[in-house]
Amino acid sequence: MKRGSGLKDLATVTTAPAARLGLSRVLVGGFTLAYLGLRRETLRKVVRTDPKLFAPVGPVKILRRPMRPQVADVLNDATLVSAALFTLGVGHRLTGPLHSALLTWTASYRNSWSMIYHTDNTLVAHTVVLAVSPAADAVSLSALRRGAEPADHPRYAWALQLMNAVPAVAYLLAGIAKLAQPRGWTWARGDAMRRQVALDGIRKQVYGSRVAPAAFVLYPHRKLWTAAAIGTLVLELGAPVALVLNRRLGRLWALSMFGMHWGVEIVMGIHFPYQLSGVSFAAWLDLERVLRIVRRR
Amino acid sequence: VNDVSWAPGERRRIATLGAAVLGAMLYPVLQNLRPRKEQVDSFPLSYFPMFRQLRKQTVRIIHVVGTDVAGDRHYMPTEILVEDGINTTRHQLNRTVREGRATEYAAALSEKVASAPALRHIVRVDIVRGVFDLDACLLDGPSQVRPTEIIEIASAPVADRPQPPAVEDIENVGDQLDSGNNSEVGS
Numbered sequence: 001m002k003r004g005s006g007l008k009d010l011a012t013v014t015t016a017p018a019a020r021l022g023l024s025r026v027l028v029g030g031f032t033l034a035y036l037g038l039r040r041e042t043l044r045k046v047v048r049t050d051p052k053l054f055a056p057v058g059p060v061k062i063l064r065r066p067m068r069p070q071v072a073d074v075l076n077d078a079t080l081v082s083a084a085l086f087t088l089g090v091g092h093r094l095t096g097p098l099h100s101a102l103l104t105w106t107a108s109y110r111n112s113w114s115m116i117y118h119t120d121n122t123l124v125a126h127t128v129v130l131a132v133s134p135a136a137d138a139v140s141l142s143a144l145r146r147g148a149e150p151a152d153h154p155r156y157a158w159a160l161q162l163m164n165a166v167p168a169v170a171y172l173l174a175g176i177a178k179l180a181q182p183r184g185w186t187w188a189r190g191d192a193m194r195r196q197v198a199l200d201g202i203r204k205q206v207y208g209s210r211v212a213p214a215a216f217v218l219y220p221h222r223k224l225w226t227a228a229a230i231g232t233l234v235l236e237l238g239a240p241v242a243l244v245l246n247r248r249l250g251r252l253w254a255l256s257m258f259g260m261h262w263g264v265e266i267v268m269g270i271h272f273p274y275q276l277s278g279v280s281f282a283a284w285l286d287l288e289r290v291l292r293i294v295r296r297r
Numbered sequence: 298v299n300d301v302s303w304a305p306g307e308r309r310r311i312a313t314l315g316a317a318v319l320g321a322m323l324y325p326v327l328q329n330l331r332p333r334k335e336q337v338d339s340f341p342l343s344y345f346p347m348f349r350q351l352r353k354q355t356v357r358i359i360h361v362v363g364t365d366v367a368g369d370r371h372y373m374p375t376e377i378l379v380e381d382g383i384n385t386t387r388h389q390l391n392r393t394v395r396e397g398r399a400t401e402y403a404a405a406l407s408e409k410v411a412s413a414p415a416l417r418h419i420v421r422v423d424i425v426r427g428v429f430d431l432d433a434c435l436l437d438g439p440s441q442v443r444p445t446e447i448i449e450i451a452s453a454p455v456a457d458r459p460q461p462p463a464v465e466d467i468e469n470v471g472d473q474l475d476s477g478n479n480s481e482v483g484s
Binding site for chain 1: 343
């Protein structure tokens with residue numbers, strides 16, 4: 001964006017290059033393609049789970065019982081194809097919303113077997129934003145055919161700003177949930193986090209999985225958990241402030257959240273692929289610089 | 298900055314879309330105001346209820362153990378139990394027990410064990426509720442993750458294998474568990 005994204009700039013609407021939004025689409029679409037492609041076999045197993053364990057969520061609530069596994073397989077594969085078209089930016093006005101709808105369905109269906117995972121919420125929301133925005137005006141096959149790249153415009157900035165707002169809202173809700181537990185602000189003492197990590201380690205052990213050794217090493221150090229809990233609350237509840245106050249602060253916040261997810265990975269072994277890849281926070285970056293470097297060469 | 302042209306209605310459409318996306322994402326926060334038993338989580342819109350739960354010093358975990366012919370219990374390898382993550386399996390197992398279908402679940406699992414060459418020594422699959430003390434489990438490293446109490450829920454023998462002696466006293470049998478040694482299970 002040409003100016004900072006402070007409150008004043010939000011009101012006057014800043015501009016951003018089409019290539020930045022286009023590259024965000026490429027990253028999000030490319031991530032989805034790899035993520036679902038690698039999980040294709042797992043998804044085939046999931047849709048064959050005992051129908052008695054079916055518990056539909058989100059849009060899948062329109063179903064009273066599971067689809068035939070073959071139909072679910074076709075939809076999973078259709079999502080892969082749409083992800084490829086979305087990444088390439090082919091017919092974005094049609095393929096964007098189509099891919100967004102398919103991804104929302106596929107992810108919701110995967111979460112409709114008695115366990116809701118919260119790892120894909122931001123990916124789905126980002127895809128919705130990109131699908132309804134002019135995200136293929138640049139860095140797409142359609143744009144290649146058109147030739148000239150459009151000028152910087154607020155229509156690209158709002159979509160990027162919305163992409164930054166999506167995880168900020170998710171983290172804010174996570175922060176509110178922590179304070180909404182019966183002991184409220186005492187969550188900041190770190191005991192709840194420490195016990196959660198311990199419980200998670202025990203569950204992994206009894207389910208025969210890999211236990212993160214860091215959980216055992218860090219468990220005795222109470223002060224460390226207090227610091228981690230306070231830091232988490234500051235980052236989560238402060239997310240909206242970082243979003244509107246200053247772009248530099250926003251980037252620092254995004255970097256901190258990126259680090260927090262890696263911390264969760266190391267200490268708890270809980271894998272948030274979209275956040276750990278960094279793609280979740282890519283809209284904060286001046287991605288178009290990469291294109292300039294490539295073109296110079 | 299503002300000397301740019303907009304298509305008719307474009308700005309209104311953008312404002313509507315932005316408000317719709319953020320409004321939809323924020324909407325689940327209202328779940329926090331509902332009585333606990335009426336709160337419902339969903340996807341892709343969530344209020345992240347896992348952070349709302351109070352964690353106690355002692356926890357009960359329903360899980361599966363394999364029993365060998367000597368009566369020793371072993372944690373089962375994740376490949377046998379899990380198809381889409383530990384948490385899915387855990388939630389599905391909890392639901393199965395809640396709905397009174399634990400024996401059915403154990404029987405299905407015993408068939409998988411029967412066809413797993415690495416689990417030839419397992420003669421019975423047990424679904425149990427283990428009581429764990431967090432400090433006792435965490436302060437002494439992964440090898441000390443063992444329950445202070447095991448409550449039997451359901452069992453299913455592995456077909457065509459000799460059965461272990463019956464366990465008379467089902468309380469305080471945590472020491473029977475071959476804790477944290479999954480490689481032995483697979484050997």
